[in-house]
Amino acid sequence: GKRIGVGTIQFVTKDMDDAFSRQIHIEKALYQALEEKHFYLEYQPKYELKTDRLIGFEALLRWHHDELGQIPPSEFIPLAEEMALIVPINNWVILEAAKQLKVWQPLVDHSLSMAVNISPNQFRSESFINTLRNIKQQLHLNPTDMILEITESLVMQQTEEIIARMNQIKRLDYRLSIDDFGTGFSSLQYLKSFPVDELKIDKVFLDDWLASKSHLLDVIVHLGKSLNLHVVAEGVEDEEMLDHLRTTDCDSFQGFLYAKPMPPERVIELLTHQKNE
């Protein structure tokens, strides 16, 4: 009995050590990755519901580490956020995604948008507005083509400051989207006063509809449209879901059913193929 017990404890301790040393390892590696440019982006297409037309992309951060392999954003972004490294990393994301949009836009004859995920610390950082202004000037960008996705939980904190910052961003003509909408318990009263352009409905509401045909999804779409917002559904994985969304006023969607996040080479193929159709 005792031997097994000790063995079990050792095993648990070793596991915890491994988890802990993996975290330390990742933190060190994050600095290095930024310096040595080991981050890259994949792009997930976004489609208009009425026409099935490709209308834009969401840039998603990727990291391949030589020894640890592919590390998912859900694992390294919270660490980078704690270390304040998220600000330079995410500033790079915006610039890189904006550059890609400049390259891709001429390949099609309708306008494309590019969405990037903004971390709470980046959003609040002193330098953020300057960064956005610099990118706009440096790239001669039409900022209305750039969509900054902020999470609903961020929006719900310190609302006065957050609204002031949102207004600064809107004055630079960037578009604002509330990501993971419906999961952060927004006050509807505040929602009305936010200078946002878009709501992205979280996948949990699509899953909920699939599981129980719950009306919540339709209600949220309706809410977004009553506030005159562009409404996006994310995580569309099957035809039944898409067919149902087409019965609502939802504007656009993303999901594995049509396209997974993909490297820039694939995007070029997709865009040149579209044009030839």
Ligand code: C2E
């Ligand atoms: P998110 O912004 O909600 O992004 C959507 C996530 O859902 C992405 O995961 C995407 O690959 C995945 N997804 C898209 N369609 C489907 C689908 O049909 N089914 C399923 N099951 N999943 C789908 P990913 O790329 O692993 O990103 C996870 C999260 O990491 C993102 O959630 C976002 O919060 C964060 N993230 C990604 N890139 C960045 C970045 O550049 N900066 C910051 N701050 N966060 C990022």
Ligand code: CA
């Ligand atoms: Ca997002």
Ligand code: CA
């Ligand atoms: Ca989301």
Ligand code: CA
């Ligand atoms: Ca999410």
